[in-house]
Amino acid sequence: GQNIDQPTEMTATEGAIVQINCTYQTSGFNGLFWYQQHAGEAPTFLSYNVLDGLEEKGRFSSFLSRSKGYSYLLLKELQMKDSASYLCAVLPNDYKLSFGAGTTVTVRA
Amino acid sequence: DGGITQSPKYLFRKEGQNVTLSCEQNLNHDAMYWYRQDPGQGLRLIYYSQIVNDFQKGDIAEGYSVSREKKESFPLTVTSAQKNPTAFYLCASSIGRTNNYGYTFGSGTRLTVV
Numbered sequence: 001g002q003n004i005d006q007p008t009e010m011t012a013t014e015g016a017i018v019q020i021n022c023t024y025q026t027s028g029f030n031g032l033f034w035y036q037q038h039a040g041e042a043p044t045f046l047s048y049n050v051l052d053g054l055e056e057k058g059r060f061s062s063f064l065s066r067s068k069g070y071s072y073l074l075l076k077e078l079q080m081k082d083s084a085s086y087l088c089a090v091l092p093n094d095y096k097l098s099f100g101a102g103t104t105v106t107v108r109a
Numbered sequence: 110d111g112g113i114t115q116s117p118k119y120l121f122r123k124e125g126q127n128v129t130l131s132c133e134q135n136l137n138h139d140a141m142y143w144y145r146q147d148p149g150q151g152l153r154l155i156y157y158s159q160i161v162n163d164f165q166k167g168d169i170a171e172g173y174s175v176s177r178e179k180k181e182s183f184p185l186t187v188t189s190a191q192k193n194p195t196a197f198y199l200c201a202s203s204i205g206r207t208n209n210y211g212y213t214f215g216s217g218t219r220l221t222v223v
Contacts, residue, residue, distance in 0.1 A: 001168075004151065033211040042113075042199065042214035043152075087152070089211065096167070097212060099144075099151035 002026045004100035006088050011106045012078055020073045020086050020103045028093025034062055034073045035087040037102065043087055046073070075105070083107045111136045115200050115215035121223050122187065122194065130185045130218045132200035139205055141183035142212065145169060146197040155198075158183055187220065195222050 003025040012018040024032070031050040035043035049055055049064035049071060061074040075082055085102040092098060113134040122128045132141065140159050144152040154167030158177040172191025177183055183202075187194045197219050201212035 008149070031209075031211075035211070040197075040217070040219070042216045044214075045210050048209045048211065089152075091211075096154055096157060097142075098154075101149060101151045 002090065002092055002098035004088055004090055004098060006086075006100040006103045008101070009104045009106070011108060014078055014080060014107055014109050016078050018075045018078060018105060020075070020088075020105070022071045022073070022088035022100060024069050024071070024088070024090045024100075026069075026090045026092040026098065029066060030091040030093070030095065032062075032064055032071050033089045033091070033097070034060075034071075035089065037085045037087060039085070046086075078107045080107050080109070113200055113202055113213055113215035115198075115218050117218060118216070120218055120220045122220060123223060125189045127186055127188050128220065130187070130198055130200075130220070132183045132185065132215055133181055134183075134202045134213075134215075135181060136202055136213060137180070138202035138213070139180070140203045141177070142201045142203075143167075143173070143175065143183070143185045144199045144201065146199060146217075152199065155185065194220055196220060 006022045034046040037043040047062035054063045059076045064071045085104050087102045088100040089097050116131045142157040143155040153169050156175040158164035174186045199217050200215040203212045
């Protein structure tokens with residue numbers, strides 16, 4: 001089976017920066033995705049990494065190190081609307097997306 | 110606008126009943142998936158279909174059944190054999206096996222056993 005670990009919860013202040021780490025051990029690797037999910041809603045796509053390095057997209061950035069089986073999602077200039085669950089997902093050799101349990105981020109005023 | 114529609118949003122099931130969750134997409138995606146989400150756990154794959162008239166079991170298929178008679182539709186039936194069906198069910202689709210955007214998700218159906 002696939003093993004994807006990420007912290008359960010994180011809390012930060014509005015305007016601050018938060019980094020959500022994700023480590024994985026999977027049968028092969030064809031890319032890593034980050035999704036945002038507000039309570040009771042559909043997950044929405046944030047980023048995709050397949051090569052090592054940093055991908056920046058506005059206030060959100062995602063980093064990948066394939067040799068370490070490690071990724072992080074960086075959220076800058078936090079806003080109240082960023083309070084949500086963030087899901088790390090890996091596409092292994094069977095091409096069925098496998099998800100971590102999600103990290104709930106709470107942004108405080 | 111293209112997207113995935115799941116219905117109903119909330120569903121209540123009595124013990125021993127079968128219920129069917131609807132999933133329709135107009136994205137012209139070949140592949141469709143059903144996931145179950147429980148508190149504190151990652152999304153777990155129930156069934157998936159890469160092409161019309163073909164589907165495969167995922168990691169937790171017991172007590173569930175699906176059909177894929179049309180490209181747009183992938184309904185999930187939760188049977189009475191599923192002993193713990195209360196959960197949030199998510200349907201998803203993708204262009205094919207690999208793409209840079211992963212899956213597009215529906216807004217989910219929350220199923221509760223009463």
